[in-house]
Amino acid sequence: MALGHDHPLRRGYDVDENAIRFSNYFHVLRELVHLSSGWLPLVPEFERKYRLGEHVHDDARAVSRIRRRLYELRHPSDYPGAPGPELAALLDRLAGADACESYLEIAYGEVKPALRRSLATHVENLDPVTDEPSLILLEKLIGRQDRHIAELAGGPVDGVAATADLGSLPIDLKAEPRRLRILPPLGDPARDPAIEVTPDGDPFLTDELYVNDPDENHVPIEPEEQRHFFHALMDAELCAAELMARNSHEHPEMPWDFHVDMARQVWDEVRHARVHDILMPTELGCRWGDYPVGFSYFRSIYAHDLLGRLALFNSTSEQKAMWRHSHRRKVLVERGQEQVAKVFDYLLADEVPHVHNGVRWGSHLLGGDEDAYRRRVRELREGLDATGAPVETGA
Numbered sequence: 001m002a003l004g005h006d007h008p009l010r011r012g013y014d015v016d017e018n019a020i021r022f023s024n025y026f027h028v029l030r031e032l033v034h035l036s037s038g039w040l041p042l043v044p045e046f047e048r049k050y051r052l053g054e055h056v057h058d059d060a061r062a063v064s065r066i067r068r069r070l071y072e073l074r075h076p077s078d079y080p081g082a083p084g085p086e087l088a089a090l091l092d093r094l095a096g097a098d099a100c101e102s103y104l105e106i107a108y109g110e111v112k113p114a115l116r117r118s119l120a121t122h123v124e125n126l127d128p129v130t131d132e133p134s135l136i137l138l139e140k141l142i143g144r145q146d147r148h149i150a151e152l153a154g155g156p157v158d159g160v161a162a163t164a165d166l167g168s169l170p171i172d173l174k175a176e177p178r179r180l181r182i183l184p185p186l187g188d189p190a191r192d193p194a195i196e197v198t199p200d201g202d203p204f205l206t207d208e209l210y211v212n213d214p215d216e217n218h219v220p221i222e223p224e225e226q227r228h229f230f231h232a233l234m235d236a237e238l239c240a241a242e243l244m245a246r247n248s249h250e251h252p253e254m255p256w257d258f259h260v261d262m263a264r265q266v267w268d269e270v271r272h273a274r275v276h277d278i279l280m281p282t283e284l285g286c287r288w289g290d291y292p293v294g295f296s297y298f299r300s301i302y303a304h305d306l307l308g309r310l311a312l313f314n315s316t317s318e319q320k321a322m323w324r325h326s327h328r329r330k331v332l333v334e335r336g337q338e339q340v341a342k343v344f345d346y347l348l349a350d351e352v353p354h355v356h357n358g359v360r361w362g363s364h365l366l367g368g369d370e371d372a373y374r375r376r377v378r379e380l381r382e383g384l385d386a387t388g389a390p391v392e393t394g395a
């Protein structure tokens with residue numbers, strides 16, 4: 001199609017107005033990533049937890065792109081300022097939700113629809129030629145918000161009290177960054193109502209499934225043990241997603257790239273859970289909910305500070321799981337279970353960046369000193385048994 005030159009340019013927004021609009025979107029999406037990460041462990045149903053995890057990642061990437069556009073418009077600063085009083089009031093209400101359901105209602109029934117309307121207003125009024133970079137970005141954001149709302153809004157969102165065009169709200173460029181509310185510390189994560197949670201989890205699982213010694217590691221090959229093993233693995237993936245989500249939520253002071261890395265891992269882990277959710281009924285003859293699960297390992301990691309969680313989970317548990325996944329894959333290929341073996345191939349590939357998250361952000365917490373981080377990992381590993389579980393101390 002020819003570019004055309006007979007239509008005059010539209011007046012559109014001036015650069016300042018445009019940057020103010022993107023600043024408002026930044027604040028809305030940043031708050032959504034932060035709070036959805038905090039609430040995700042408390043969403044009981046697997047399907048909704050999966051959706052929320054994927055949206056957190058999608059919105060985290062949107063924040064990165066909006067920051068980039070702000071940097072271009074306000075060169076050389078991408079500082080989004082602080083929300084003005086009207087937007088702050090909306091965000092405070094979102095942050096003030098005292099239960100998972102009311103949070104999701106405000107987020108998906110009110111905030112995201114208001115954001116979506118404002119993005120559409122922006123597209124209708126900008127000049128698509130001088131401001132083509134904004135146009136392309138906004139169209140992508142609208143498509144994503146439409147999908148998120150369709151997937152997680154509990155009911156119709158049309159009747160929602162219309163927040164004013166939130167892109168046009170004032171931004172305070174001289175104010176300190178907005179302080180994000182951190183939810184109270186997590187107890188146990190929530191699971192589907194049909195899941196039985198017990199102190200010790202599934203008694204069928206043996207230590208030999210989780211040791212890294214090539215002579216002692218046992219790959220589950222019998223149908224019955226594979227059923228129990230994959231069921232536990234699905235729960236372990238959910239726990240991993242929940243730990244990463246809380247790492248992000250509980251540390252808003254970390255650089256933005258940390259939150260993007262955590263959001264990506266949240267999405268990866270809920271995707272892994274989905275793989276097992278499909279594999280169980282289609283290949284193994286069982287389903288999610290057939291066996292009990294337990295949270296003692298989750299609690300042992302969650303009890304640590306961020307550095308300890310990265311050292312024990314990303315740099316130890318996930319690092320050691322890489323060897324076991326490749327070992328499992330080999331044994332299953334030899335047995336002709338190609339479909340199940342392929343799963344381990346992908347889990348292994350995804351594990352590489354997860355392990356890297358440990359080194360990257362653990363070193364960051366120690367002033368960029370990677371050697372100091374590796375020493376810390378070695379120290380913390382001394383408290384673990386051969387399966388990676390903390391050694392019981394005391395009675």
Ligand SMILES: [Fe+2]
Nearest residue numbers: 237240269272
């Ligand atoms: Fe995983």
Ligand SMILES: [Fe+2]
Nearest residue numbers: 240318351354
């Ligand atoms: Fe992982």
